[in-house]
Amino acid sequence: MSHDPADDTYRILDANGVRTWLARLPHVRSRLGGSADDWGVREVGDGNLNLVFLVDGAEGSVCVKQALPYVRAAGPSWPMTPARAHFENAYYRTVAPYVGRRIPEVYHYEPTHYSIVMENLAPHTLLRYGLIAGNRYERVGRDLGEYIARVAFFTSDLAAPFERKFDDIARFAANKALVRISVDLIFTDPYRESPRNRHTTPQLDPWVAALRRNAQVKAAAARLGQKFLGDTQALIHGDLHSGSIMVTAEDTRVIDPEFAFYGPVGFDLGAFVGNLLLSWCAQPGHAAQGDDRAGLRKWILDQIGAFWSAFQHEFLRLWRNEAHGDAWPAALFPGPDDATxxxxxxxxxxxxxFTDMLGFAACKMIRRIVGFAHVADLERISNAHLRASCERSALAIAVELLTRTATFHTIEDVLETLPRIAQLAAGGEI
Amino acid sequence: MSHDPADDTYRILDANGVRTWLARLPHVRSRLGGSADDWGVREVGDGNLNLVFLVDGAEGSVCVKQALPYVRAAGPSWPMTPARAHFENAYYRTVAPYVGRRIPEVYHYEPTHYSIVMENLAPHTLLRYGLIAGNRYERVGRDLGEYIARVAFFTSDLAAPFERKFDDIARFAANKALVRISVDLIFTDPYRESPRNRHTTPQLDPWVAALRRNAQVKAAAARLGQKFLGDTQALIHGDLHSGSIMVTAEDTRVIDPEFAFYGPVGFDLGAFVGNLLLSWCAQPGHAAQGDDRAGLRKWILDQIGAFWSAFQHEFLRLWRNEAHGDAWPAALFPGPDDATxxxxxxxxxxxxxFTDMLGFAACKMIRRIVGFAHVADLERISNAHLRASCERSALAIAVELLTRTATFHTIEDVLETLPRIAQLAAGGEI
Incomplete structure (x- = not known):
């Protein structure tokens, strides 16, 4: 599973390499059409870990994603097994029966150079950049809520005999390199001094110092970190932020599941909510004359509500109708008392x-402000004072979610409380 | 991993087969000493799943345990992969560095016929039979508490980087055949009609019917069943009842870990407590002239207290001194606030x-009274009315533990409350 540098079958792809390789795959070749020499090949990856090529032929296009043997953002000095492509492919194949076209269609997986050939999603854009640009996507909250509900239910012990889950747990337990990244960058480094960390300095210095002294915050994060490693509730995407979601006005797709393993469902729920909250906090940094983003911010909070509502509704619907698993066997609950x-x-x-979702959302927000990998929502705010103000909002929301979790009983509680917290924090008042 | 009946390397051992095989293992041969022809070989297994041979030579003895390809108690009509011997061996090897001589020394594992050659524990007796005979073993509660604490801590994310645990999770996730037995026989069948169930009839009929109508009981059991399958807290023995513990006045050993996998620690804690409570409930059935068992019953409850106290003490001691894992990383908690x-x-x-322990203890008690596999503590009470009275006590205790778990804050709460419940139930008053 691990990449052996001496293995001469692995080659980092370039445009010509992509062309030569795809020309040898009949079903991909016919999908692209025309002569391979005429195919347009562009490298468009901007993530941390991979090369991404878009290939255009006379009749169609495909997307090629190759896992690099190092963290792209850090370069070859941070080696990283490209075997993660194997888990990305395995995730897509595992969830495909349950989620239909919410994921790209996979045409081919090539294990020798860890590359996936898949549907080219066009004219989709990453949700993160769409929100930075000020766009709305009316389906995204509901689509994501239903998506997570379906994956979470069908890969859990509620849906099927546990044997299938145990096989999949074993398979995805090998995805240690990427789980290690999450453990270090989400649950550990942000809460201590680390050379990999950075934050908007000096503006946030006292806030970051206070965060790292806050024993309640650290204990809450540690408890969630322990849960992350010990709760095999369902197959989770593991990195379901707004940069792993591609959207148009009519469509929503989930991509980049290379962090997948069996873990707590709240981690995926929290990734989406945390990143919408980051976008909400960042919007003042993207306001312009005649575009104050106030309506968009209101819409973002509404999407969080729609997301949780859709998740609950779909998850319960499936539990009522598709419970064929070992957990809560339907046969044990035939009577009216049982139903209650x-x-x-x-x-x-x-x-x-719900509680897990809020906690993990907070962890995801914190790591994007004081940890290694930041988000464009905030990074693209060039005025450091304005950016710091947005980041203070986000940190204050995260601390509230982590330390006062029990005060939030419904998503409405969250959506009513957080803006007040954020407003005080943005002005530096708390 | 699974047994292929066409695989001609598998042979069910007999005395001669054992002799021939062991004579080919130099380190076992020299341990036994003398001529192989003179070795005494006796089959002594009385469990549900295996053959057990004791082999005596001129200079020493060994124990041979072979996994059969079917459930011994049911015969060849209930096939069962003998690969469980693989997991038994893997468990012993995994925990050996942490528990010293609390497990038998393993001399050899033979994968072709799923047999383990190990230390012959003599003059040890099974704790279950010792308690039926009215004996006390002053170390057993404390030894077991420390044993579970050490295995639970050192195989958890508190002790070591998660990568080792994920590898072991994958390995033990293949032990599906035995986990299936637990899921069916502990968490499902007892709570519904099933041809595999039996109980003392007609004396317990109304009690069993009430149990299977009790929605609170079933919901509590189902919640624990879900936890059993989704909580990879630590490597658990998976069947740690009083028939998996061998004792003398000076020594305590844990055997038969073939149900091992990564699961909730409370399952092992509850197995021990539940089986001591079963013994406590059964003691009136073994009383005789001049041997009313009252002192022994008091001693059994004291052992439960000593067990939980030793577990807590050892687990916390290890957490304070040996926390080198990814969960609750010590480096995040350097200050006085952090310590609090x-x-x-x-x-x-x-x-x-503690809560898990009480719940799982209850599940273990219930399945031994209304399910497939019963325990000698109760089965050996030949008077059905007396046996039913003991069983009513046990069921009442189990129902109390399952449905009023939150009322028990300390082990003392449990030990004070349960005898009253049991006494009322034994007389049929509740």
């Missing part, structure tokens, strides 16, 4: 996912 | 194990 007990259990289960 | 937060977290963690 089962409904209580379902509510308790969703409450626990 | 960490202590709260440790208390919360132990509280949660």
């Amino acid at each position: 007990a089962l409904q209580s259990a379902q509510k308790a289960y969703l409450d626990s996912l | 937060a960490l202590q709260s977290a440790q208390k919360a963690y132990l509280d949660s194990l």
Whole structure:
């Protein structure tokens, strides 16, 4: 599974390499059409870990994603097994039966050079950049809520006998290199001094110092970090931020599942919510004459509400109709008393996912402000004072979510409380 | 991993087969001494799944355990992969560095016929039979508490980087056949009609019917069943009842870990507590003239207290001194505020194990009274009315533990409350 540098079958692809390789795959060749020499090949990757090529032929186009043997953002000095492409492919194949066209179609996986040939999503844009540009995508909250509900339910013990899950747990437990990144960059480094960390300095210095002294915050993050490693609830995407979602007005797609493993569902829920909250906090940094972003901010909060509502609705619908697993076997609950007990259990289960979602959302926000990898929502605010103000909002929201989790009973509680916290923090008042 | 019946390397061993095989293993041969023809070989297995041979030579003895390709108690009509011997061997090798002589020394594992050659524990007896005979073993509670604490801590994310745990999770996730037995026989069948179930009839009929109608009980069991499959806290033995513990007055050993996988620590804690409670409930059935078992019953409850106290003490000691893992990284908690937060977290963690322990103990008790596999503590009470009275006590205790878990804050709460519940139930008053 690991990349052996001496293995001469691995080659970093370039445009010609892509062309030569795809020309040898009949089903890809016919999809592209025309002569391979005429195919347009562009490298467009801007992520941390991979090369991404868009290939245009006479009749169609495909996307090629190759995992590099190092972290692209850091260069060859930070080696990283390209075997993560294997887990990306495995995730797509595992969830495909449940999510239909919410993921790109995979045409081919090439294990020798860790490359996936898949549907070219056009004219889709990354949700993150769409929100920075001030756009709205009316389906995205609902689509993502349903998506996570379906993956979480169908890969859990509620849906099928545990044997299938245990096989998949074993398979994805090998994705250690990427889980290691999450453990270090999300649950550890942000809460201590580390050469990999950075933040807007000097503006945030006292805030970051206070964060790293806040024992309640660190304990909450540590508890979630422990849960991240010990809760095999379902197959999770593992990196479901707004840069892993491609959108148009009519369509929503989930991409880049290379961090996938069996973990807590709240981690995926929290990734989406945390990144929408980051976008919400960053919007004042992107306002312009005649574009104050106030309406967009309201819309973002509404999307968080729509997201959680859609998740709950779909998850419960599946639990009522598709519970063929070993957990909560339907055969044990045939009577009216049983139905009441089962409904209580379902509510308790969703409450626990809700709590996890808020906590993981907070962890995701914090690591993007004081850790290694930041987000364009904030990085593109060139005025450091303005950026720091947005970042203070985000940190204040995250601290509130982590340390006062129990005060939030519904998503409405969250959406009403957080703007007040953020406003005080943005002005430096708390 | 699975047994292929066409694989002609697998042979069910007999005395001669054992002799011939061991004579070819130099280190075993020299341990036994003398001529192989003179070795005494006796089959002594009385478990559900295996053959067990004791081999006596001129200079020493060994024990040979072979996994059969079917459930021994049911015969060849219930096939069962003998690959479980592989997991038994893997468990012993994994925990050996942490538990010293609390497990038998393993001399050899033979994968072709799924047989382990190990230390012959003599003059040890199974704790279950020792308690039926009315004996006390002053170390057993403390030894088991420390044993579970050490295995639970050192195989968890508290002790070491998660990569080692993920590798082991993958390895033990293949032990599906035995986890399936637990899922069916502990968490499912007891709570519904099943041809595999039996109970003392007609005496317990109304009690069993009430149990299977009790939605709160079923919901509590289902919640624990879900946790059993989704919580990779640590490597657990998976079947740690009083028939998996061998004792003398001076020594305690844990055997038969073939159900091992990564699961909730409370499952092992609960197995021990549940089986001591079963013994406590059964003692009136073994009383005789001049041997009313009252002192022994008091001693059994004291052992439960000593067990939980030793577990807590050892687990916390290790957490304070050996925390080199990814969960709760010590480096994040350097200051005095941090120490307070960490202590709260440790208390919360132990509280949660305590709650799990009570719930799993209850599940273990119930399945032994209304499910497939019963225990000698109760089965050996030949008077059905007396046996039913003991079983009613046990069921009442289990229902109390499952449905009123939150009312028990300390082990003393448990040990004070349960005898009253049991006494009322034994007389049929509740």
